[in-house]
Amino acid sequence: MSDNIQNTYKNRQNHLIKAIQKSGLDGVVVNPSPSLIYLTGLHFHLMERPVLALFTPSMPPVIVMPELEKRKTEGLSYPIQVFAYTEDPQSWAGVFTSAFNQGSPLAHIGIEPLHLRYLEYNFLKTALPQTSIAAAEDIFSGLRICKDEQEVMAMRSAVAVAEKAIRATLPSIKPGVSEIDLASELTIQLLRCGSQSELAFEPIVASGPNSANPHATPTQRKLSHGDLLVIDWGARIDGYISDLTRTFAIGSVDPELARIAKIVKEANAAGRETASPDISAGAIDHATRNVIATAGYGEFFTHRTGHGIGLEAHEEPYIRGNNSLILKPGMTFTVEPGIYLPGRGGVRIEDNVLITLEGADCYSTLDRDLVVLG
Amino acid sequence: MSDNIQNTYKNRQNHLIKAIQKSGLDGVVVNPSPSLIYLTGLHFHLMERPVLALFTPSMPPVIVMPELEKRKTEGLSYPIQVFAYTEDPQSWAGVFTSAFNQGSPLAHIGIEPLHLRYLEYNFLKTALPQTSIAAAEDIFSGLRICKDEQEVMAMRSAVAVAEKAIRATLPSIKPGVSEIDLASELTIQLLRCGSQSELAFEPIVASGPNSANPHATPTQRKLSHGDLLVIDWGARIDGYISDLTRTFAIGSVDPELARIAKIVKEANAAGRETASPDISAGAIDHATRNVIATAGYGEFFTHRTGHGIGLEAHEEPYIRGNNSLILKPGMTFTVEPGIYLPGRGGVRIEDNVLITLEGADCYSTLDRDLVVLG
Numbered sequence: 058m059s060d061n062i063q064n065t066y067k068n069r070q071n072h073l074i075k076a077i078q079k080s081g082l083d084g085v086v087v088n089p090s091p092s093l094i095y096l097t098g099l100h101f102h103l104m105e106r107p108v109l110a111l112f113t114p115s116m117p118p119v120i121v122m123p124e125l126e127k128r129k130t131e132g133l134s135y136p137i138q139v140f141a142y143t144e145d146p147q148s149w150a151g152v153f154t155s156a157f158n159q160g161s162p163l164a165h166i167g168i169e170p171l172h173l174r175y176l177e178y179n180f181l182k183t184a185l186p187q188t189s190i191a192a193a194e195d196i197f198s199g200l201r202i203c204k205d206e207q208e209v210m211a212m213r214s215a216v217a218v219a220e221k222a223i224r225a226t227l228p229s230i231k232p233g234v235s236e237i238d239l240a241s242e243l244t245i246q247l248l249r250c251g252s253q254s255e256l257a258f259e260p261i262v263a264s265g266p267n268s269a270n271p272h273a274t275p276t277q278r279k280l281s282h283g284d285l286l287v288i289d290w291g292a293r294i295d296g297y298i299s300d301l302t303r304t305f306a307i308g309s310v311d312p313e314l315a316r317i318a319k320i321v322k323e324a325n326a327a328g329r330e331t332a333s334p335d336i337s338a339g340a341i342d343h344a345t346r347n348v349i350a351t352a353g354y355g356e357f358f359t360h361r362t363g364h365g366i367g368l369e370a371h372e373e374p375y376i377r378g379n380n381s382l383i384l385k386p387g388m389t390f391t392v393e394p395g396i397y398l399p400g401r402g403g404v405r406i407e408d409n410v411l412i413t414l415e416g417a418d419c420y421s422t423l424d425r426d427l428v429v430l431g
Numbered sequence: 432m433s434d435n436i437q438n439t440y441k442n443r444q445n446h447l448i449k450a451i452q453k454s455g456l457d458g459v460v461v462n463p464s465p466s467l468i469y470l471t472g473l474h475f476h477l478m479e480r481p482v483l484a485l486f487t488p489s490m491p492p493v494i495v496m497p498e499l500e501k502r503k504t505e506g507l508s509y510p511i512q513v514f515a516y517t518e519d520p521q522s523w524a525g526v527f528t529s530a531f532n533q534g535s536p537l538a539h540i541g542i543e544p545l546h547l548r549y550l551e552y553n554f555l556k557t558a559l560p561q562t563s564i565a566a567a568e569d570i571f572s573g574l575r576i577c578k579d580e581q582e583v584m585a586m587r588s589a590v591a592v593a594e595k596a597i598r599a600t601l602p603s604i605k606p607g608v609s610e611i612d613l614a615s616e617l618t619i620q621l622l623r624c625g626s627q628s629e630l631a632f633e634p635i636v637a638s639g640p641n642s643a644n645p646h647a648t649p650t651q652r653k654l655s656h657g658d659l660l661v662i663d664w665g666a667r668i669d670g671y672i673s674d675l676t677r678t679f680a681i682g683s684v685d686p687e688l689a690r691i692a693k694i695v696k697e698a699n700a701a702g703r704e705t706a707s708p709d710i711s712a713g714a715i716d717h718a719t720r721n722v723i724a725t726a727g728y729g730e731f732f733t734h735r736t737g738h739g740i741g742l743e744a745h746e747e748p749y750i751r752g753n754n755s756l757i758l759k760p761g762m763t764f765t766v767e768p769g770i771y772l773p774g775r776g777g778v779r780i781e782d783n784v785l786i787t788l789e790g791a792d793c794y795s796t797l798d799r800d801l802v803v804l805g
Contacts, residue, residue, distance in 0.1 A: 100648055102632070104745050105545055105738075125733045128644050128773075144735045144751055170549040171479055175542060175566065178549055192549065244628045245619045254618045254633050258476070270502050274474055359499045361518045364479075371478050377518055399502075 065207075067135045069096050069200065074114050076196045083163040084113035085193055086181060090172035091368035092197045094296060097137070099129055107149065107177045116160045121153050153184040167193025198373035202365065203387030208297060209411060212366070212389060215252070215299035216409055216420040218292035222246035223303065223423070231431040232282055232307060236262040236275040239288075247292050257291035257298035257370045264307070269403040271360055271395060280431065282308035285318075285402035296368050300391050301421055302407030307431045310402070317354060317396040318404045318427035324348040325406040325425060328362055328376075328392035332410050332417035338380040338390075345394040346378070354396045363391035366409060388412045439581075441509045443470050443574065448488050450570045457537040458487035459567055460555060464546035465742035466571045468670060471511070473503055481523065481551045490534045495527050527558040541567025572747040576739065577761030582671060583785060586740070586763060589626070589673035590783055590794040592666035596620035597677065597797070605805040606656055606681060610636040610649040613662075621666050631665035631672035631744045638681070643777040645734055645769060654805065656682035659692075659776035670742050674765050675795055676781030681805045684776075691728060691770040692778045692801035698722040699780040699799060702736055702750075702766035706784050706791035712754040712764075719768040720752070728770045737765035740783060762786045 073096060077085055087093045087110045089101035101108045101122070108126075111119040117136040122129075124141040140156035142149050157163070163185055168178070170192040181190060204212065225246040229239060240262040248254060263273035265284040273287075280286060289302040304318060324345040331344040342362040349358045361377035366389055374382050376390055393407030404427075409420040447470060451459060461467045461484045463475035471492070475482045482500075485493040491510040496503075498515040514530035516523050531537070537559055542552070544566040555564060578586070599620040603613060614636040622628060637647035639658040647661075654660060663676040678692060698719040705718035716736040723732045735751035740763055748756050750764055767781030778801075783794040 102646070105749075126646050129646075145753060147753075168549060170553060173549045175544040175547045175549075175552055178552070179544060179566065192553065241622045241628055245622050248615045248619050254615055259629050272476070272500050272503075375479075379519060379521075 066098055072200055073112055076199060078114055080196055082165045082167045084111055085167040086111050088173050088177045090169055095201055107180055109177055111157055113160055119156050121156045150183050153180045157184040163188050165189050167191055167196055169197055170194055202373050203385055204389055211295040211297035213420055214294040215292045215297055218250045218252050219299045219301050220423055221250040232280050235277050235279050236264055240275040243290055252292035257293050257300055261289035263287045266400050269397040269399050280307050283310055285314050287403055287405055298366055298370050299409055300366050300370055302393055302405045304404040306427050306429045314402050320349060320352045321394055321396055321404045321406050322425045324394035325392055329410055329419055334384055334386050334412050336384055338374045338376050338382045339378050341376050342378045357396045363393050365390045384412045386412050386414050440472055446574055447486055450573060452488055454570055456539045456541045458485055459541040460485050462547050462551045464543055469575055481554055483551055485531055487534055493530050495530045524557050527554045531558040537562045539563050541565055541570055543571055544568055576747050577759055578763055585669040585671035587794055588668040589666045589671055592624045592626050593673045593675050594797055595624040606654050609651050609653050610638055611651055614649040617664055626666035631667050631674055635663035637661045640774050643771040643773050654681050657684055659688050661777055661779055672740055672744050673783055674740050674744055676767055676779045678778040680801050680803045688776050694726045695768055695770055695778045695780050696799045698768035699766055703784055703793055708758055708760050708786050710758055712748045712750050712756045713752050715750050716752045731770045731772055737767050739764045758786045760786050760788050
């Protein structure tokens with residue numbers, strides 16, 4: 058088992074090298090990001106001290122990093138060339154230049170556009186002035202999009218922890234409690250139930266009119282009778298996240314709000330039932346959207362149906378209308394249709410789904426009815 | 432009071448415009464970052480949907496953002512031009528191009544190298560192919576480096592919350608508890624004591640030999656008699672952070688470990704006492720380093736003495752040897768000398784300091800002796 062884990066990084070690096078060779082690039086450069094963790098197991102904060110790892114077919118990976126974090130590279134199960142720099146920023150460019158110019162010349166390298174910052178990009182350009190640098194997100198998503206058994210196990214645990222945490226939070230959901238206090242209580246329960254403290258994301262707790270904002274941030278607003286309450290939360294286990302949403306009613310709500318809750322529940326079910334290998338990501342979006350449009354609320358479902366999850370809270374595959382990407386076993390993503398009535402309230406129901414050989418498996422089992430609390 | 436807060440953003444934008452004009456740039460572009468929050472009060476997740484705000488002297492700020500977050504820009508106290516895009520990524524480049532080409536032509540714009548990603552950089556290059564883009568971190572740090580009264584108040588609260596949280600965690604510090612469990616308990620106490628749930632950073636809880644790693648991540652290692660235990664933690668209030676470190680002994684420790692704890696305490700005091708307006712940031716680093724070097728442990732103090740704090744956990748001013756930046760009232764930073772004996776253990780003592788008109792004010796009052804627990 059321990060051997061397996063040790064070989065995991067070497068195997069992933071080998072897959073990366075094959076993908077680099079296939080792409081026509083000479084190498085890829087990664088800064089602290091989920092892909093760096095996936096490939097090396099190395100965690101770094103994204104800070105003012107730049108860290109870059111270079112992967113090429115011709116030599117072991119090269120990493121440029123602060124001297125004071127060098128111990129992180131001791132006892133790794135794979136070879137790596139460490140170039141450490143001191144606390145003097147004036148010296149950093151020289152270290153990058155030495156590190157990146159010792160193998161065969163690099164004409165084309167790929168980077169992760171969602172992670173590489175201008176800071177690292179600039180050191181890279183200075184170290185390799187003749188090299189063309191291009192977005193290569195497909196190489197990384199290609200490696201990471203289909204989860205292996207161990208990754209699936211972690212994600213199942215992350216869903217179980219999230220479900221346990223929301224159950225422990227239910228008694229706190231009542232009129233008079235603020236969104237911020239509820240978000241804090243839910244976070245506490247996530248940690249108590251075993252989530253890593255670097256959560257997937259801060260919980261969304263959005264009540265009343267705020268629930269009509271899909272990306273609301275918790276406010277001082279207090280829950281009150283007649284509110285819809287959208288809670289969007291997740292845990293992290295072994296680096297892997299869960300991402301669930303349920304909507305609650307605080308006392309009895311307006312009949313139209315209860316009706317949209319039923320429609321969203323049907324849309325969520327349609328999405329989960331459509332999920333299967335060899336269909337397109339877009340087909341799931343069509344399935345959920347069709348239910349909501351048929352019920353007359355199409356214009357109030359303002360976002361895509363879902364997104365991939367894994368080491369990141371948003372990754373490939375994106376479940377949106379025009380995405381022709383074909384789903385394959387091991388892909389994991391959210392199904393999260395919603396209806397948002399501006400100024401009144403919104404409903405979203407989100408589950409985490411795994412494509413299997415035969416169809417799909419939903420990690421979450423929580424009730425999807427509009428549960429009345431308070 | 433509410434008027435003051437409303438005017439805050441407009442005033443900060445005016446200061447930014449003056450700084451832009453002084454710099455010779457035509458504008459600056461900001462993606463979701465503490466500077467965007469500082470200038471606009473707008474919070475966005477850093478995700479696959481790019482968000483960029485353009486500030487120029489010739490017109491109100493322009494923001495490009497997802498349609499589904501548009502409600503965040505309602506009811507703002509200052510004018511802003513919102514360009515929203517749909518869920519179809521194919522359409523995004525066109526929206527950026529329209530948004531950034533409506534005022535006077537932009538020959539030179541500045542960006543934040545620690546925050547702007549290749550993703551946004553690429554949209555910017557596509558929208559403004561003739562424009563030169565340059566790192567302009569000095570403009571932003573110039574705006575933010577001296578804190579006003581309201582910011583100082585938030586930071587004082589963030590220190591008070593952090594101190595309350597560590598006191599509540601002390602009973603859990605005993606042999607047999609793992610670093611991870613202790614980090615989780617401390618995080619829970621931070622939230623219970625009133626920290627925002629987006630913490631400053633994940634607590635460092637490093638015991639025994641792990642404490643010799645200044646940037647350790649909590650592990651499954653269990654505390655044991657004879658350990659040094661370094662805890663580095665902080666809270667966040669109104670967006671502003673605190674960042675403290677204390678070192679504890681689990682039972683009685685090796686006399687040399689107790690000795691380095693005394694030396695670090697002296698170094699910390701020397702740093703805090705040196706802090707005053709009109710001296711250089713480097714002078715504080717010299718003061719702490721001198722104590723440690725004189726005691727014979729110079730080579731084991733492997734990092735700079737500190738860093739600025741505010742909306743970010745690491746920002747200007749950096750307290751390092753060759754930094755000639757002159758300290759001014761309102762600047763806030765950490766003083767955090769340490770001694771790390773590889774394989775044996777380390778000590779760090781970190782406080783948060785504000786430069787005042789007369790000298791300096793330390794926000795934290797926690798005991799700096801090596802407290803023996805367990």
